[in-house]
Amino acid sequence: MKINTQEFKPRRGCEVHADEFSGVEQELIQRVIHARRDIRQFRSTPIPADILLRILEAAHAAPSVGFMQPWNFILVESQETRREIKESFNTVNAQEESKLDGTARGELYSSLKLEGILESPLNIAVTCDHSRNESFVLGRAPMPQTAPYSVCLAIENLWLAARAEGIGVGWVSILDKIAVEKILGLPSGVELVAYLCVGYPVEFRSIPMLEEVCWKERAHLQKLIFRDRWGTPAELIPSRSGEDKPSLPAEQQLTISARAWDKINRKTKPLGSLGMLETLAVRLAELQQTLEPKLRRRRICVYAGCHGVTVEGVSAYPSEVTEQMVLNFLSGGAAINVLARHGGIQIHVVDAGVAGNWPAELLRLSNFFPRGVRSGTRNFFREPAMTAAECRQAIEIGREQVRLAVQAGIDALGIGEMGIGNTTAASALIVALLGFHANEAVGRGTGINDAVRERKVEVVAGAVKKHATQACLPLGQYWLEAVGGYEIAAMTGTILEAAKVRMPLVVDGFIATAAAAAAFDINPRCREVCFFSHRSDEQAHGNTLKALEVEPILDLKMRLGEGTGAALAMHLLDASARILCTMASFDSAGISGALEAQVE
Ligand SMILES: Cc1cc2nc3c(=O)[nH]c(=O)nc-3n(C[C@H](O)[C@H](O)[C@H](O)COP(=O)(O)O)c2cc1C
Numbered sequence: 100m101k102i103n104t105q106e107f108k109p110r111r112g113c114e115v116h117a118d119e120f121s122g123v124e125q126e127l128i129q130r131v132i133h134a135r136r137d138i139r140q141f142r143s144t145p146i147p148a149d150i151l152l153r154i155l156e157a158a159h160a161a162p163s164v165g166f167m168q169p170w171n172f173i174l175v176e177s178q179e180t181r182r183e184i185k186e187s188f189n190t191v192n193a194q195e196e197s198k199l200d201g202t203a204r205g206e207l208y209s210s211l212k213l214e215g216i217l218e219s220p221l222n223i224a225v226t227c228d229h230s231r232n233e234s235f236v237l238g239r240a241p242m243p244q245t246a247p248y249s250v251c252l253a254i255e256n257l258w259l260a261a262r263a264e265g266i267g268v269g270w271v272s273i274l275d276k277i278a279v280e281k282i283l284g285l286p287s288g289v290e291l292v293a294y295l296c297v298g299y300p301v302e303f304r305s306i307p308m309l310e311e312v313c314w315k316e317r318a319h320l321q322k323l324i325f326r327d328r329w330g331t332p333a334e335l336i337p338s339r340s341g342e343d344k345p346s347l348p349a350e351q352q353l354t355i356s357a358r359a360w361d362k363i364n365r366k367t368k369p370l371g372s373l374g375m376l377e378t379l380a381v382r383l384a385e386l387q388q389t390l391e392p393k394l395r396r397r398r399i400c401v402y403a404g405c406h407g408v409t410v411e412g413v414s415a416y417p418s419e420v421t422e423q424m425v426l427n428f429l430s431g432g433a434a435i436n437v438l439a440r441h442g443g444i445q446i447h448v449v450d451a452g453v454a455g456n457w458p459a460e461l462l463r464l465s466n467f468f469p470r471g472v473r474s475g476t477r478n479f480f481r482e483p484a485m486t487a488a489e490c491r492q493a494i495e496i497g498r499e500q501v502r503l504a505v506q507a508g509i510d511a512l513g514i515g516e517m518g519i520g521n522t523t524a525a526s527a528l529i530v531a532l533l534g535f536h537a538n539e540a541v542g543r544g545t546g547i548n549d550a551v552r553e554r555k556v557e558v559v560a561g562a563v564k565k566h567a568t569q570a571c572l573p574l575g576q577y578w579l580e581a582v583g584g585y586e587i588a589a590m591t592g593t594i595l596e597a598a599k600v601r602m603p604l605v606v607d608g609f610i611a612t613a614a615a616a617a618a619f620d621i622n623p624r625c626r627e628v629c630f631f632s633h634r635s636d637e638q639a640h641g642n643t644l645k646a647l648e649v650e651p652i653l654d655l656k657m658r659l660g661e662g663t664g665a666a667l668a669m670h671l672l673d674a675s676a677r678i679l680c681t682m683a684s685f686d687s688a689g690i691s692g693a694l695e696a697q698v699e
Contacts (some may be wrong), residue, residue, distance in 0.1 A: 126681050131263050133395060134303060138267030139212045141219040141298035150264050151221075157260030158225075163249035165237030169229065170253045170292075173283055175222035183282045184294065185216045187275045195273060203460035207312060214271045219296035224279070225254055230288045250292040257295075267300030305443025306396065313445065313466035316507045317396070359384035365684040375652065379630065379675035386601050386628060387510075391680045394603075394673040398445040399513035399662040400500045400593060401428055401435060404452040404586035405475030406520030407484065408562075413523045413555040415545040418475070422455030424517045424661075429467055434659055435515060438666035444513070446662075447503075451496050452476065452585025453518075470496045472585045479527065479582045480558045483566065490580040490588050497592025505600055511672060512597060513605035513632070514590045514614070515662020519545070522637060525613035527559045527582035529639060532574060532616045533646045537563070542609075542638030575620030583617070590614035591621070598625040605665040605672065608635040608658065612643050619647065632668035633657060 120128075155172055163169060175181060192213065199205030216222060227250045229243075239245050258268045271294045280291050309315050326333035359381040364370055371377065383392035403425050409418045427433045428448045431440075439446050448467050450457070454474035461467055472492050476484035485493070497514075504512045518524075522544035530540045537560035543552060566581035579588045591614045597604040598618075606615050606629050618625040626649070633653040634641050644651055652668040685692045 121687065123681065123683060123687060130681070131259055134305075135258055135262040136267065136300075136303050136307065138269045138296070138298075138300040138303070139215045139308070140301040141215045141267065141296065142301060143218070143220060144299045145220045146266060146298060150266070154257055154260045154264065154266070158253040158257035161249065161253035161256045163252070164239045164242075164245035167231055167236045167239065167246060167249060169227045169231045169246045170250045171226045171228060171289070173224040173226065175224055175283070178217070180282060181216050181222055184222070184274065184279055185214075187278045187282075188214050188216060188271060188273055191273050191275055203463040204314075206460070207314060211308070211312065211314075213273055215269050215296040215298070216271065219269070219298040221297045223257075223295045223297055224283055224291060225250055225257075225293040225295065226285060226289050227292050228289045247290070247292050254293050254295070261297065262303075265299065267298060267303065269296040270294070271296060306445070310445065311440065311443070313464065316445075316465075319506055319508050355388060355390070356381055356385050359390055359679065362390055362684075363679055365686065366678070366682045367685055367688050367690050368682075373675075373678060375650070376671065376675040376678055379652070379672055380679040382630070383603060383672065383676050384679060386603050388601075392676040393680070394510045394669065394676050396445075396508055396510045397442070397513070397669050397673075398447060398504055398507070398509045398511075399435065399439060399515055399605075399665055399669075400447045400449055400497075401515045401517060401662050402449045402451045402497070402586035402589045403428075403516065404450075404471075404518040404521070404584045404589075405454045406518055406524055406584055407476045407478035408480055408523050408558065409520040410478055411480050411523075411554065411558045412551065413544075413547070413558055414519050415547045415551070416519050418454065418519050421517055421519050422453050425450060425453060425455070426461075428517070428661075429461055429464060433661060434663050435661040435666060438663055442666050442669055444666055444669060445509075447500060449496060449500065449586075449589060451493055451589040468496075468500075470499075472496070476524075476584055479524070479562050479566070483581045484524065484583055485580050485585065485588070487576075487580055489585070490576060490583070493585040493588035494576075494579075494592035494595065496585075497589035497594075498596035500589075500593055501596035501600060501602055504602065509602070511603040511605060511669060512593065513607065513662050513665030513669060514593050514611050515607040515665055516586045516590060516610050516614075516660055518584055518586050518610075521584050521587065521610050521660075523555055523559060524582055524584045524587060525610040526555070526639060527562050528578055528587070528613040529616060529643050529646075530559055530563045531567070531570075531578040531582065532613075532620055533643065535639065535642070535646075539642065540639045542640075544637070573621045575617035579617050586610075587614045587617075591618045594618035594625050594629060595622055597628045598622055601628060603630060603672070604628045605630045605632050605668055607632055607662045607665040608660050609637040609640040609643065610660055611662075611665075612640060612647070616643065616647060630668065630672060633664035635664065 196208055199208050227247045229246055261268050274294055276291055324333045324335055325331050363377050384390055403421055405418050405421050450469045450471045452472045457469055472489050526540040529535050530537050537556045541556045541559055562582050571577050590611050594604055594615055595618050615629055631649045631651045634651040636656045636658040652671055657664055
């Protein structure tokens, strides 16, 4: 019988209209896609049968070449079988590891957990049956690989559906394929496509584990999109470079900000009831020029530098601690490492001027930037801390980090520091730039006693008095040279560059705030990109924030530096963006708004 294709109508389906899925539903699918992770650490809790079935139904709903549906799912529960497969992993993994022997990357590889075969409650082997049903499969012959490609689509469906149920999936490819096919008894014509570990995870990281340990960064999407032919860029993502995209004119800025306020005011809550989260969300919307701001990809740069002024006896710790702490940051043991891991935040460690010799294996780490201008500043109680050229070099070190962040598609950058003696430099900076008295500006830093504090006041007052005679514009730069530090100047550089590309920039504690004071003096527009993470317990920090007329996000009585406050504040910035993006409005939720006659 001949079918008249003109008259043929599909039996089921729904009318096509653009708003079939609500904004909340659209956001939800994006959320699941971005929250999916490869999981290697599992809890033993079994997966309920009905949930497993739902996940497999999602897999089975995948598209396939010629509707071939070439997949099978082998639920591997037997510990005996899994032990054999784990053996295969151990053998192949040792071979892979040996390819990197003797390198820093090899050490990192050995430390990675790359499977969860035995501890996950279930393994699923997903196979491709190349001869499924018939010899002619519509559309397959020209591209035979489309059969296993189709299986991969089923796997991605399974992965996402599992994620929506709070279940993790880890794909193990470090296996001897032939050996595993034999263990599982696959007949000829059926090949293994994926071996998956499935179960409730210990955690869902917010970024891939390989990114978190700085093995590899996510590529910048813009570089992957071509138009018409290979290599011709297609500019889809708004550029963040200050030169090719000046910030929008004031009236358009106002529009985004006004629209963001309007959007937030329609959310299902009394007006203004989310307090500072609302202002943070609107500021992010303005900076990212979207009503759907995102803080998915976050990074903190920890800048380190040594200070010549320590010879004046102004700190409770010896100068070598700066170098030792850099090693601690790189081995992942410092407070900032813990808080960054918790927040899914990457860390870059930047030597801006540390007195120390870095072992060769550290120099190969992709998150370490040994850019040191000099082995510490000069003693600014006697002479300028650095030359003008050194100061420019340090500022450039900080600017470079913003360019790297833009390339990596980072949504928000934080700055923190480490440098024994740097509260003395920061105090001198705020005395010089904000007109504080040395006695108000000097705190206890790492915990100095009264006598040392008195000496510190003397050093700060003396240095500012001495260098004031030569002061020249811009004052921010002059005072960085005179009494600053290489890590402080680098932070100033990061703020200056962030302002240029409109990157949200989270400023950590007292020292980073002093760097911001210098940046604000050099370019007042830096204010627009800076978020001040917290009010620290260092004596002068609260008043410094007041003098700069900025409001900190948190007050946790912290006084550590390293970017620890910035790491915590990033959670709240992310939370504020999510409120603007995903919270229901009175309209979308069908909830009555306030009675107009009864609101203030
Ligand atoms: C085909 C494929 C094979 C993979 N094999 C392994 C593996 O053997 N071991 C492992 O730890 N991760 C493996 N992964 C996970 C990737 O490392 C991971 O997907 C990637 O780093 C991105 O991280 P995310 O999945 O958490 O977003 C594999 C992923 C895919 C898609």
